[in-house]
Amino acid sequence: MAERLEVPLRPRLGLAGSVLLLVIGFVMLAEIAVYVPAIALFRENWLRDRLSAASTAVLLLDATAAQVPDRLIEDALEAVRARTIVLKMQDSRRLLASGAPPQRIDVRYDMRNASFLESVSAAFGTLTTRRNRTLAVIGPAPLGGEYIEITMAEAPLRKAMLVHSRNLLALSLIISLIVASLAALSINYLVLRPVRRLTSSIISFGDAPEDASRIIRPSGMGHELGRAEDALADMQRALLRELAEKKNLAALGLAVAKVSHDLRNMLASAQLLSDRFVESSDPLAKRLAPKLIATLDRAIAFCQSTLTYGRAVERAPVMRPMGLRGVIREAAEVLMPDGAVAGRITIRNDVPKGFQIHADPEQMFRVFLNLLRNAQEALQTAGPQPGREAEIIITATSRNGMVVVDVADTGPGVPQNAQKRLFEPFKASSRPGGTGLGLAIAADLVRAHGGTIALMPSDPGLGAAFRITLPAAEPLAHAPEEPVSPAA
Ligand SMILES: Nc1ncnc2c1ncn2[C@@H]1O[C@H](COP(=O)(O)OP(=O)(O)OP(=O)(O)O)[C@@H](O)[C@H]1O
Ligand SMILES: [Mg+2]
Structure with a gap:
């Protein structure tokens, strides 16, 4: 009958595997903390690029001629990806607008005095919206102007931010994989190898504790595991010594039992003989006989108890x-x-x-x-x-x-x-x-x-x-x- 193989329900990860997963988790956590300001900054830069492209376009068109053809304006707006551009100078207001009907502004964002929190919340607003909103962005104007404002669809910004997020995620994964693999390798080299050495020495010594060649040879590592090796070697040596002593004692116990056995028989014969002294006419023999008998009695009882309770264990x-x-x-x-x-x-x-x-x-x-x-x-x-x-x-x-x-x-x-x-x-x-x-x-x-x-x-x-x-x-x-x- 074929034996059923026991498959563990939860495969064991092992120390290195756990460290790998943990490090990946920790790096990803750290990346989240980095991601929040990074995505806000990305959005700011993206918008700032648009604003500076817009100011360049306005200034260029201003410089070329008084009457700019509509096609040129369309091109400039297309390049900036804006629907309108307004440049406000101290005494004038320049507007570039396409012929398309004006759109309702959904969100207005002033880059000149946005705080970090506003910047982050605006970034997440862009990421989480599902509508294609129209955005008005205001920034500092060139040449000492008051401000420049562009209106544009939010969708391209959102798309760029999503692509950037995906790149960040991929980069984080790669970094965490590299860090985690290096950590797992180091753990394996620094911890697992010595621990496996300790474990296998414990097991092999346990199999044959009389074998001195199975005592671990400390590798001289200066850290905690090195000290564990030293301690294990000491313990194994002490155990070996103790075991040898115990073995000798056990052999001695057996010998004592055998000696007691035969001694008891001999003493019993001696006792039979000494009984005769009691009837002796010699006064010295008569006087010493009871003591001799009592002593022999005691010796026989002692041999007997050694045999009965045996193995050198005293009776209570x-x-x-x-x-x-x-x-x-x-x-x-x-x-x-x-x-x-x-x-x-x-x-x-x-x-x-x-x-x-x-x-x-x-x-x-x-x-x-x-x-x-x-x-x-x-x-x-x-x-x-x-x-x-x-x-x-x-x-x-x-x-x-x-x-x-x-x-x-x-x-x-x-x-x-x-x-x-x-x-x-x-x-x-x-x-x-x-x-x-x-x-x-x-x-x-x-x-x-x-x-x-x-x-x-x-x-x-x-x-x-x-x-x-x-x-x-x-x-x-x-x-x-x-x-x-x-x-x-
Ligand atoms: N009264 C004592 N005066 C001096 N030394 C003593 C005295 N009692 C014990 N010792 C010392 O202690 C040692 C141990 O005594 P113990 O009775 O355990 O063993 P032993 O007398 O050597 O052998 P045995 O097992 O035959 O009694 C003795 O060898 C002896 O050196
Ligand atoms: Mg003694």
């Missing part, structure tokens, strides 16, 4: 009232199962007993584990500031409906170059073996709680100081401090 926090002190104690225990012995770093949990927040315990645990681990790593690598113990200090207060938790350490502080994009994934890591994900994850989790995390200017003697601000929980009447059971 499940908010509930929880004790802040407990969750920090748990993070500290996971970090240093043997208490403060490891590297002689002390974690000072200065959160008041019974201090409650409204948050997801599992996610808060991860936030603090990341912060504490960073502080621990900094202290282990660089040691504490001179004259200070290696300490990590956690404090919390409530103010203005917000909970403010500060995690500070006595380490070297966050390096200057890491500070700029500290909470962006993969951007800030400055330590060997670091991925630069810890703070990004912590920030994501805090934000999901409606809170903020920031690096604070640290007090003297302190290194890094992170501040977490969370919306306060609905006030709870002295809930007892409850331990957080991670795998619950």
Whole structure:
């Protein structure tokens, strides 16, 4: 079956076509403004020619003889195309008239003191009349005479004016066509070509945004379109970079999912094995077994949630009232199962007993584990500031409906170059073996709680100081401090 071709109802003119039509229109408009005085002037000149021809004829006939034959008068009138000529001198009045019966005068026009408006209105009167009127025209007389007046039919004047108008119209059309074509050509050269280049670059880059060869090469034009090319090139480069990063991240996401999957299985086996420690007669094994099991539980749950919610997207926090002190104690225990012995770093949990927040315990645990681990790593690598113990200090207060938790350490502080994009994934890591994900994850989790995390200017003697601000929980009447059971 033949496909029906869609024919657009209104053919598109395009920019150049529209400019062409507009310029023609504008030139014609300008020509109308010019036409009005031009046609009035044409009429004045035409009549002035007749008047001067008439004065010449009268003077010639006067000079030749006293008695001029009628034929000569007819000829003179014919030459001037007048019916009568009257020359008024101070003391005489000379009349040249043909034998034809005198005509009634329809219009009288005195050229000696006609204003511009009168001249224009007389011109349009001549153009628009349909009758063959008889015109009396008065003008200045030669040789100091008073005036000269001729009567004549208006038709030849009207005809001459129509011919002149038609010529003007033709000339205007030619001028406007030339101007419009030049304008359209310039528009095409100056605007359309660069715009088409921009458009085709956008389209071709859109088809394959990974292809760097499709980035527009700015032509260096100094005007607005040149700047548009520069901006487009910048945007395409940024997009290309971003896309490459996103692609890597997507690949990483898949890898994380695979790792989580197998890790979960291995952790599950480890958990089965560690269950045996509970029955062990060794007191140390007995003491550490519950912590080991809880940690493995948490790790399995975490792998599971990564797989379930997958693709590195965190599940929404499940908010509930929880004790802040407990969750920090748990993070500290996971970090240093043997208490403060490891590297002689002390974690000072200065959160008041019974201090409650409204948050997801599992996610808060991860936030603090990341912060504490960073502080621990900094202290282990660089040691504490001179004259200070290696300490990590956690404090919390409530103010203005917000909970403010500060995690500070006595380490070297966050390096200057890491500070700029500290909470962006993969951007800030400055330590060997670091991925630069810890703070990004912590920030994501805090934000999901409606809170903020920031690096604070640290007090003297302190290194890094992170501040977490969370919306306060609905006030709870002295809930007892409850331990957080991670795998619950
Ligand atoms: N308490 C701190 N003291 C000094 N530097 C810190 C501290 N916390 C963070 N940093 C700096 O910020 C960087 C980013 O930390 P982040 O936790 O995001 O990544 P990481 O620790 O390098 O890697 P990982 O993803 O394994 O946590 C660290 O490399 C470190 O240079
Ligand atoms: Mg870290």
